[in-house]
Amino acid sequence: MRKHNFSPGPATLPAVVFQQAADALVDYNHSGLSIAEISHRAPEFMQIIEEASALVRELYQLPDYFEVLWLPGGASSQLAVAPMNLLGLNDSMAIVDTGFWALRSIDAARELAQVHVLASASETHYDRIPKDWTLPADAKYLHVVSNETIEGIQYHQYPEVDIPLVADMTSDFLSKPLDVDRFGIIFASAQKNFGIAGITCVLVNTKVLPSNSDRKVPTIFDYRTHIQNQSLYHTVPTFPVYVALLMLRWIKAEGGLDEMQKRSIAKSELLYTEIDRNPLFEGIAVKEDRSVLNACFRAISPEIEIQFLAHCSKNNVVGIKGFPTVGGFRASMYNGMNIESVELLVDLMKNFKPEL
Amino acid sequence: MRKHNFSPGPATLPAVVFQQAADALVDYNHSGLSIAEISHRAPEFMQIIEEASALVRELYQLPDYFEVLWLPGGASSQLAVAPMNLLGLNDSMAIVDTGFWALRSIDAARELAQVHVLASASETHYDRIPKDWTLPADAKYLHVVSNETIEGIQYHQYPEVDIPLVADMTSDFLSKPLDVDRFGIIFASAQKNFGIAGITCVLVNTKVLPSNSDRKVPTIFDYRTHIQNQSLYHTVPTFPVYVALLMLRWIKAEGGLDEMQKRSIAKSELLYTEIDRNPLFEGIAVKEDRSVLNACFRAISPEIEIQFLAHCSKNNVVGIKGFPTVGGFRASMYNGMNIESVELLVDLMKNFKPEL
Known part of the structure; x- marks a missing residue:
């Protein structure tokens, strides 16, 4: 798989x-x-x-x-x-x-x-x-x-x-x-x-x-x-x-650059909406300059970050660790990324229950 | 194939x-x-x-x-x-x-x-x-x-x-x-x-x-x-x-660099021997400096060259046309080249009967 x-x-x-x-x-x-x-x-x-x-x-x-x-x-x-x-x-x-x-x-x-x-x-x-x-x-x-x-x-x-x-x-x-x-x-x-x-x-x-x-x-x-x-x-x-x-x-x-843009916006909106809604996470960049390709966010504590990374990994979601200078998570959603994968990531965020 | x-x-x-x-x-x-x-x-x-x-x-x-x-x-x-x-x-x-x-x-x-x-x-x-x-x-x-x-x-x-x-x-x-x-x-x-x-x-x-x-x-x-x-x-x-x-x-x-060298020498000797033996072909470089990786040779006439290229192509041998500045043929025999392919090329040279 x-x-x-x-x-x-x-x-x-x-x-x-x-x-x-x-x-x-x-x-x-x-x-x-x-x-x-x-x-x-x-x-x-x-x-x-x-x-x-x-x-x-x-x-x-x-x-x-x-x-x-x-x-x-x-x-x-x-x-x-x-x-x-x-x-x-x-x-x-x-x-x-x-x-x-x-x-x-x-x-x-x-x-x-x-x-x-x-x-x-x-x-x-x-x-x-x-x-x-x-x-x-x-x-x-x-x-x-x-x-x-x-x-x-x-x-x-x-x-x-x-x-x-x-x-x-x-x-x-x-x-x-x-x-x-x-x-x-x-x-x-x-x-x-x-x-x-x-x-x-x-x-x-x-x-x-x-x-x-x-x-x-x-x-x-x-x-x-x-x-x-x-x-x-x-x-x-x-x-x-x-x-x-x-x-x-x-x-x-697939429809050219208009379609790629439509998809990028759809994928990133899906994810940023959940980042903004979910009290366990917060976005890093200011909203107006957020990248539609790389969504950077963090959990509200380092312990929760570790648990969420493990939750992702268990569910076949990989590559979301942020760059060391920024920390947290980074979900990159380029042309090759399916919206289904973003939906799965959002579901994992929704269903995530950290052990505190 | x-x-x-x-x-x-x-x-x-x-x-x-x-x-x-x-x-x-x-x-x-x-x-x-x-x-x-x-x-x-x-x-x-x-x-x-x-x-x-x-x-x-x-x-x-x-x-x-x-x-x-x-x-x-x-x-x-x-x-x-x-x-x-x-x-x-x-x-x-x-x-x-x-x-x-x-x-x-x-x-x-x-x-x-x-x-x-x-x-x-x-x-x-x-x-x-x-x-x-x-x-x-x-x-x-x-x-x-x-x-x-x-x-x-x-x-x-x-x-x-x-x-x-x-x-x-x-x-x-x-x-x-x-x-x-x-x-x-x-x-x-x-x-x-x-x-x-x-x-x-x-x-x-x-x-x-x-x-x-x-x-x-x-x-x-x-x-x-x-x-x-x-x-x-x-x-x-x-x-x-x-x-x-x-x-x-x-x-x-496969045996490391000694073996690669042994094979390069074997492949190139096989081909150069035929180039030197066959009256239809002649080598380009002086013998002592001949490359064991790229054997450059030509046919004794441009017409024969065209016919031999076609003969090769018909027999699934490709990539032997020489560089424009040198002309003729160039057979490159790097590490990935089988001796069987060189044997086939030599057979094609042996069996080649140009129509004159």
Whole structure:
């Protein structure tokens, strides 16, 4: 029996996707070859990566001047690679400190350029998105962590600014429609909403790439290299791209990004309603900034937390322990998470009788 | 029926490994979870990466001062990352131009430091390893491409120098025992000898890491980051690591690196003997530098080449077309390649009757 896995990423995918991926790993489309032994330059794989890019393009309705890249290295590499590509040696960028991933982004960008931290939610332990700040005139772009996976807060409206947004969307990519024109770069690792660990999708608005820069970007980290070579400058992680394609097909077949958003809202409302109702639990983030992907909450005592974790575990609900810096619980509900699993978690909360 | 796949990488793996990987993708060890949805920080995955590192350590008999890292980004990233980590802004490294991957390494290193190209095999179309050169006094290390996958030439003896070797072993990692103490850094992508595309194993001899440098290496590309965090600074590509573990277990169970070497020699001798005997074919590299992993050869006319490719294809032998810059055929015979497949290819060469 499959467990109900609320892990923050790598995260659960629909069972049918895991099965399709497994079948292809043994014999891809009755070709007598594993999908993972096919050359990244073979026509069979070229079709896969082209279809995956076309689906991202279609789902987000990307204009022509956006490029879809498939890169290894993870979103964490993009925290350095994006500033390398966008900023000259004396340029600056701006960022709002929303939590763990904003801090990582600040550290990575500071190694390369000037960073304006416009505001920080650290004083309230990152329970909200700071919205009261002023953009300095010299910032080339505003970096946003679209959804802070660890603290469970999310931008429901992106800041209105005159400069491009560079967005780390690792935990809410493909979970809702976007006005992409406001973005310079969007990047996301696959292992939350659209695949397994090992591949990052990067959307590059070519209008924001500087035509020249005083920074020497290593060829392998230059977006232009991968645009020119359609992500095949070197061996792309072929199997992770294939799983991403399966997820993209699944997302489209299920109804696209409007439907993913509807489901995310439905799942998270179900859970937050119970968190707010149940006197044994309390939410961590302020309501208006709560993430629909990662619901962070705690029990009213550490002893009750231990008992509830055991109650979940006994009922095949796993992966809900919070990150150490936040504590409590975190239920991650990405595209691959069924509402039935959330219903089960809510039932467990309702029926939970701690021994005091 | 499984095809006989001589692709240069991504490359074939034993059928049992693909099957084990597929089973784990649906249900890992009867856990009710896919291996690909388990957190990289969960005990189940920590065991996997620790066992994989321990097996690399055991197979290569690594001394304590070597660290085993599992990094995303591919060996191509390491062509930039290794010089970043080892060279100060005014330092220099040396390299012998042995072919496609040496040229890539030269280009990547030149973006970061001084590069001494000691010799080049370009005049003979990279059919041999240049051995007549002098090491400049200021080179911090010598970069070697252990096996040039595209041209089919391989170091059977590494150069005897007083500085550390930095080796791109992507196409012959885990294919033979090594005197590791001569190496500063060894890196290899998994998709040839020990897994699928998406993960790179990097062996770092900590004795060669400079204690300080005037170069600011971005944290994400600093080997120290990944040493301190045991490759879990960010989300490692978990499924590719798991497949690497399956291959490492398989390599050990089959007899380890001595046995892999014995098999590589047996497979390649079988094929080269036929290439040399058969008047319809000719080898490309000089005999003493022929790769035991990638045998490059051609037919005596382009028309015969087309016919032989069709003959192979009809008999379920695929992936033997040479790289465009070299032409002809390339039969790649990594750890996952059965000698039976090589025997079949040799039989096809023997029985091949071109229509002239």
